[in-house]
Amino acid sequence: MSQNLPALLVVVPMILAPLAALLNRPGPSWVVAAIGSWFSFGAALRLLGRVLDEGVVVYSLGGWAAPIGIEYRIDQVSAFVTVIVSSIAAIAILYARSSVRDEIHEDRHALFYAAFLLNVCGLLGISITGDVFNVFVFLEVSSLSAYAMIALGQDRRALTSAFQYLIMGSVGATFIVIGIGLLFVMTGTLGMADLAARIPAVWASGEGDRTIAVAFTFLTVGVTLKLALFPLHLWLPNAYTFAPSAVTGYMAATSTKVSVYLLMRFFFTVFGEQFSFEQMHLDMVLTPLALVSILAMSLVAIYQSNVKRLLAFSSVAQIGYMVLGISLGSVVGVAAGIIHLFNHAVMKGALFMAMGCVMYRIGSVRLEDMKGLGKAMPWTMAAFVGGGLSMIGVPLTVGFVSKWYLVQGALAQGRWAVAAVVMVGSLMALIYIWKVVEVAYFQRREDEADIREAPLSLLIPTWALVAASFWFGIDAGTTSSVAISAAETLLGVLP
Amino acid sequence: MISFGLFNYWAVIVLMMVGFYTLISRDNLVKKLIGLNIFQTSVIMMYVSFGKISGGTAPILIDSGDHGGGEDHGGAEDAGHAVVETAVDAVGSAGEFLTQGASGVAHAASEAGEILYSNPIPHVLMLTAIVVGVATLALGLSLVIRINEAYGTIEEDEIARKDNAA
Numbered sequence: 149m150s151q152n153l154p155a156l157l158v159v160v161p162m163i164l165a166p167l168a169a170l171l172n173r174p175g176p177s178w179v180v181a182a183i184g185s186w187f188s189f190g191a192a193l194r195l196l197g198r199v200l201d202e203g204v205v206v207y208s209l210g211g212w213a214a215p216i217g218i219e220y221r222i223d224q225v226s227a228f229v230t231v232i233v234s235s236i237a238a239i240a241i242l243y244a245r246s247s248v249r250d251e252i253h254e255d256r257h258a259l260f261y262a263a264f265l266l267n268v269c270g271l272l273g274i275s276i277t278g279d280v281f282n283v284f285v286f287l288e289v290s291s292l293s294a295y296a297m298i299a300l301g302q303d304r305r306a307l308t309s310a311f312q313y314l315i316m317g318s319v320g321a322t323f324i325v326i327g328i329g330l331l332f333v334m335t336g337t338l339g340m341a342d343l344a345a346r347i348p349a350v351w352a353s354g355e356g357d358r359t360i361a362v363a364f365t366f367l368t369v370g371v372t373l374k375l376a377l378f379p380l381h382l383w384l385p386n387a388y389t390f391a392p393s394a395v396t397g398y399m400a401a402t403s404t405k406v407s408v409y410l411l412m413r414f415f416f417t418v419f420g421e422q423f424s425f426e427q428m429h430l431d432m433v434l435t436p437l438a439l440v441s442i443l444a445m446s447l448v449a450i451y452q453s454n455v456k457r458l459l460a461f462s463s464v465a466q467i468g469y470m471v472l473g474i475s476l477g478s479v480v481g482v483a484a485g486i487i488h489l490f491n492h493a494v495m496k497g498a499l500f501m502a503m504g505c506v507m508y509r510i511g512s513v514r515l516e517d518m519k520g521l522g523k524a525m526p527w528t529m530a531a532f533v534g535g536g537l538s539m540i541g542v543p544l545t546v547g548f549v550s551k552w553y554l555v556q557g558a559l560a561q562g563r564w565a566v567a568a569v570v571m572v573g574s575l576m577a578l579i580y581i582w583k584v585v586e587v588a589y590f591q592r593r594e595d596e597a598d599i600r601e602a603p604l605s606l607l608i609p610t611w612a613l614v615a616a617s618f619w620f621g622i623d624a625g626t627t628s629s630v631a632i633s634a635a636e637t638l639l640g641v642l643p
Numbered sequence: 644m645i646s647f648g649l650f651n652y653w654a655v656i657v658l659m660m661v662g663f664y665t666l667i668s669r670d671n672l673v674k675k676l677i678g679l680n681i682f683q684t685s686v687i688m689m690y691v692s693f694g695k696i697s698g699g700t701a702p703i704l705i706d707s708g709d710h711g712g713g714e715d716h717g718g719a720e721d722a723g724h725a726v727v728e729t730a731v732d733a734v735g736s737a738g739e740f741l742t743q744g745a746s747g748v749a750h751a752a753s754e755a756g757e758i759l760y761s762n763p764i765p766h767v768l769m770l771t772a773i774v775v776g777v778a779t780l781a782l783g784l785s786l787v788i789r790i791n792e793a794y795g796t797i798e799e800d801e802i803a804r805k806d807n808a809a
């Protein structure tokens with residue numbers, strides 16, 4: 149059982165997904181989805197423990213060794229990302245029960261839970277696989293289920309935004325396949341460890357170095373499209389705005405994070421840090437894009453009147469922080485990126501879930517409809533403020549921890565301008581979070597509608613995430629030690 | 644043996660650009676999906692071209708007499724490994740194919756004096772990619788149907804107009 153844990157982590161949600169669809173009744177399907185998510189969470193925690201104790205866990209599927217068979221290779225980074233994904237999934241599924249009942253037609257509940265489980269399966273698969281083509285397959289499993297979940301939104305624009313996402317996501321995935329194919333033809337292998345061993349030889353031989361460079365480019369563009377780095381973020385704001393609340397909360401916290409993980413996997417493990425940064429000058433591309441992303445998207449977020457959309461643009465800006473950390477290429481920088489994966493998942497999940505509570509009670513998340521909610525829904529809005537503080541980066545919240553490492557990483561390389569942009573980004577976050585707070589707490593509601601607090605089934609998961617954002621902000625040692633050892637593994641620096 | 648040189652790859656590039664351009668330029672959602680599909684298909688063609696070695700045969704073990712007649716299970720397994728090793732070599736050759744063209748590969752193969760197999764791995768990968776493509780297309784088309792029900796049109800500009808009017 150525990151020996152096969154890596155496979156079970158992925159296979160259990162995969163097998164439960166059709167079961168959830170076949171049961172075809174909201175209650176039982178939800179139970180199945182909850183079992184799948186919580187099982188994955190438990191399995192991911194155990195795996196993380198094992199990886200931290202014993203080092204890299206390698207699992208050969210079907211007993212076929214790596215170059216011929218597919219292997220799962222779980223190091224600190226993978227294990228950390230699986231914990232992020234499965235913990236958010238486990239909390240989101242609790243939240244989904246009431247939220248989905250409110251927002252999605254009853255006929256479709258079972259299918260929603262099936263898609264949810266498939267998404268969990270795909271994202272976990274991407275995080276632990278050690279085979280590049282397997283990455284593509286899991287990427288499509290997670291993407292297709294994501295399109296389906298987004299399309300379940302109430303507004304008809306959910307359909308068009310799901311379609312837009314489908315087109316752009318498929319183009320991104322196809323770019324990744326092209327990149328993988330070019331690597332395969334030059335090296336004859338698909339295993340990540342194998343690729344990492346063979347690429348330098350092909351590059352040094354001078355024959356086909358152009359093919360490797362083209363493969364690198366296709367992979368970079370494909371993955372940055374999937375993770376919505378500016379200017380390839382166009383699918384994200386609409387998709388997050390019109391998706392059902394539970395889906396937005398879950399996806400904002402997981403899917404782009406896994407793509408960021410994939411970016412690190414390709415750059416650091418497959419191509420190697422030296423190749424990515426010294427031969428291909430990756431930082432020259434990623435750093436400016438990340439900086440523009442932080443500034444421009446925060447600015448756009450300030451002018452939004454739909455709060456879900458505001459948070460979506462803020463997500464693009466936050467992805468900028470993660471990519472910025474990675475593009476620094478130092479242990480501290482990459483560790484900052486990895487910590488922010490977790491921290492952003494926690495705080496953005498909390499913020500979107502708070503908006504889901506608002507949606508549940510007043511049926512809208514537009515700013516003008518949220519007047520006076522601070523009084524009517526005190527717990528919900530307090531959760532929003534808690535998540536918002538973290539977004540701004542106030543000390544004792546997780547947001548502060550990631551920015552602390554990020555600024556440290558930038559200053560260690562003498563990049564004052566980069567550190568300044570991080571600070572300005574935080575100030576802009578203050579503005580857009582304050583906009584919501586101001587409307588909710590300091591403006592009086594005109595109509596005397598009787599608005600009650602959101603039900604506990606929504607509040608408890610939301611507050612679980614808010615509490616996590618404070619807990620890991622105060623006790624930052626746990627996450628940051630994992631992240632630093634993960635960054636050291638990625639960069640090949642032995643502790 | 645007719646050598647096609649890099650013809651396959653030119654076809655791949657043309658198809659890829661046709662698909663991509665259709666995807667970007669058309670307003671009609673179904674046409675967009677068609678473009679996406681052409682784009683994905685070109686990649687399938689690219690992979691299959693990678694695997695093909697001119698003069699190579701299908702990767703089914705041809706009994707060259709070394710293994711004897713009545714093979715037990717273990718023998719078959721050894722043979723399986725032999726195929727895979729040949730296949731891995733073949734991929735290296737396919738790399739050269741990209742840079743040097745087909746003639747060099749055929750020459751190298753005839754020198755080795757072994758049975759030349761085309762690499763089966765890209766074909767197998769593409770079976771997966773075809774399934775993914777079908778699933779994507781199915782989901783895309785069903786979204787188009789839903790969009791048509793909700794908006795009464797599948798033209799992107801009209802949808803945008805209706806959204807702005809609402």
